[in-house]
Amino acid sequence: MDLEAIPGVGEKTASALRTLEDPETVVESGDVAAIARAPGVNEARAARIARGAIRRRHDDLGRLLATDRAREIYRDAVGLLQDRTVTDYAAKRLETFYPSGSASRIAEAQAFVTAAMEREPTAAVLDALADVEPLTTPPTVRVRDRCLATADAETYAKAEAAMPELSVETVENPRDISELARSYATVIVLDESFAGLDVEGDVHVRPDALQTPAETVPERLLSFFAANRDRLLAAARVHEAAGLEPAADLDRLRDALSRLTDDATIVGDDELGRLTDAVSDLDAAVATAESVADDRLRDAIRERDVTIEGTDFLSLVEQGARVDSLLDRELADEYDAALRAAREHLADALRLDPGEAELAARAFPEGDPTFPVTADDAAVSQLRTELSVARDRRAARLKAALATDLGELRDPVETLVADALELDVELAISRFARDYDCVMPRVVDPAGDGERDTDADAGTGSVDTTRGFRIEGGRSPLLDVEFEAVDPVAYEVRGVTLLSGVNSGGKTSLLDLVALVVILAHMGMPVPARSATVERFSEVHYYAKSQGTLDAGAFEATLRDFGDLVAGATGRLVLVDELESITEPGASAKIIAGILEALDGQDATAVFVSHLAREIREAAAAPVAVDGIEATGLEDGELRVNRSPKKDHLARSTPELIVEKLAEERGDDFYGDLLEKF
Known part of the structure; x- marks a missing residue:
């Protein structure tokens, strides 16, 4: 389809529409929300584009309403329908139903409307619809614990365009990759020439990484589901209240969403929670461990009389000894016990596993006694790095696993929400018909025109023709009375x-x-x-x-x-x-x-x-x-x-x-x- 052939679509709008995935299908569908995802296209503009596409499909380029008063009546009619919508989407979608002189368009609209009139607008469904909105595209998130690496300039450009969430780094040899592995929790190498690479760190050679975004940057998919959580859950409630067959497995959807916070982080995994808390609480736990050691030493000193003979004191002074040396000689056992208490507190407070506890023990190493006790900064920094890397790697694995689950729901939830929004359109028509005791009219061909009556039996081949109009039992809802x-x-x-x-x-x-x-x-x-x-x-x-x-x-x-x-x-x-x-x-x-x-x-x-x-x-x-x-x-x-x-x-x-x-x-x-x- 030539987008610019649609009435009202110029070069600039056509360019915006081409940014959509499969723009021709989206425009032909009449899905106002989907069309409005094009940059610079709001829902009102999207409704006009959808109308234009419908006109073009039915070769319906005329204008039935020829005067201002006729157009006023049309706006009043649309207003009566829109008054019965719950969502903004449905109000705009109803604007795609325009007065047409095309028999095929009238028949198409009548088929939709006839089915809509069978819908039952219950209070439960209308309440559930109140929270349904078209799905939104969240802003691009920056992922800083992971990077892409390549030696090829063309691949570099493709990677930057395909995955703006990740940093893309240029490498020439394994040594460059090894350097990156020290700065990032995970390095994904895009060049097959590096296959078999053996460097320290979490490095993966994946030439297909750009084609598998759910695995490479699961945050994209997770942020989409996190941003649309309320819309998705509301659409699920609409389907259940209306008894509709959902396009997505609702139990599976709710389970996946329960493992995701509003900021697209993973919840519900005990190990990830432990590592996250350990990194967050590390400084406080180290400070408390120092206090534990100090308190043990104070208590030991208070409980003992430390006596130094004159000759011993003179000898220590002559040797340049400090108070630490006195502690080492008089309270060596107590000092070692204080260090053990500090290590145990640190391991217990952070709920460290045996390997991590062994690393944590280095924060309070054996050696010359000091008072007050001070943790080793380098050891604490190393512990922080190890815990952070472990946290990030586990989060990445969990994100990838959850993204895989949600990836299978991505298209179905689009349909789930679209169906809920379309239900609001149908219910508005049903409510209009019920509120005003409406009936479907027969729209017949003018005499001699030779086209088919929109209400005729397609199997008979007959054409019903007439002139003018006939109304029985008509009542106007435009009057200023009940x-x-x-x-x-x-x-x-x-x-x-x-x-x-x-x-x-x-x-x-x-x-x-x-x-x-x-x-x-x-x-x-x-x-x-x-x-x-x-x-x-x-x-x-x-x-x-x-x-x-x-x-x-x-x-x-x-x-x-x-x-x-x-x-x-x-x-x-x-x-x-x-x-x-x-x-x-x-x-x-x-x-x-x-x-x-x-x-x-x-x-x-x-x-x-x-x-x-x-x-x-x-x-x-x-x-x-x-x-x-x-x-x-x-x-x-x-x-x-x-x-x-x-x-x-x-x-x-x-x-x-x-x-x-x-x-x-x-x-x-x-x-x-x-x-x-x-």
Whole structure:
């Protein structure tokens, strides 16, 4: 796939997408989170890229929504769906469902949505989803106890690019490698020419090291799992609560994560813990061991009377003897006991094994007595080095072992989290359908188009065609009232129709409902109705009510818009709310009549809301269908209205109803004469 062929993807974005592993597959999948891993691509941008890829796949490069008001209804529809998501991912993913004029895209979306509507949005699943997020890539960690070594310049460059976590060193001979082994706990030699190398230290000749990152630098994999621990555990809970078959072994995943801290270090291994504590506690243990020895000597001195004859004292002075010599002569046994106590304390405090305890004993060597007792710094330093190397080597082995276990889970956990996030998308659709009593609509081909009905039986080879739309039991969730309080309406239009009716009778709300049902149907979504059949339109033009009479320039611009609209209008849905408000009523009626005539001659579907239905019909050169939202009367000053339009009926206006009410109540000739004028 040519990434730059995707609508909205330029050279810079295509370059960023190519940094992804298998970018074509990722983009085609519509996985917003995966696309957003490209540098500089956020989730909103990723949703647009996914939409563009879908459009390209279905050769769907047109735009169904042709006016601002149509696009507003679409945003309202997406907002209703997004209000029912738990994760940010699902909210962005729903934006990839756009109104399409492509039969194949609508069918594809309907297949997804139909399955989604079967999902059961339980409280347990929704609670578990709250902690699910797309997997994150942690920053590169620096590993300082290990290095790569090579004599080849090309291999050096590849190693630096492949494993930025490790230092890469240049070597020429075994002596260079031996030097590195004194500075690093482990040296990994990449050149096969050094096979059979025998040098002191933990040195491995592994030409395949760059191809096995889990073994060479397990910290990469461990840091990924540590950084995503909460996301992975949350995804596991979602699968269990929803009864989904997980892509990964959840028990194995939890066991592996339990051996890993948030900073990607290994826990749960007693030997590693002992060595780690020994290195950490070494200085404190040495200081305490010195104190133990000193205390033993003080107690010995207090318990004994040390007597020195005059001739002995003179002889010692003449020989330049110090107090240490006196200790050696008088308290030699006690001094040796104090050293033994210090050694034992050091070995016990650090829980040293026999070999380490033997090395620790050198910190308090036999020799000339001193007071206070002081550990040998060189011996302590050597002990620290030995313990640190042992700790690092064991940690490396454990990391490699755990990384091997987790390496087998790496791809499955990607699917695990992706499935949990996609479940949120499905549940949002299911909740939308349940909250608004939705049904899947039938989207059928326009007559003569020859493409397949998205709801037809693929095995029959039949093509169901129709014009316009039919809505039964439709209720709009866009009204500013509780949905349960909304009156259901039925309305069907094929061709061009004027919609008349009283003020506040629901004409604009009905246009909004028609637009919403048509747009949702072209998104492949369920619609808030008992049943609905919708023509697969090429474009949707919805013109909202104008706010006041237009000046000459704006009026001319509006007429130009409608001139463009009626040019090639076949397959379009046109919804217009009170166009007469743009200019004086007499001119408006003539203009609307002309527009209706042009649309009717092109097999468009149109609904024009107007209070000038009678005048428009009189101005038209051909018959114009008129439907009416009929008010059945006034009760306590409030209109009683049948919200479903009556076909081929010019509805009475509110003034006519009021005059009729007064004529009946007063029996007055004045009101009777007024009524006859309607």
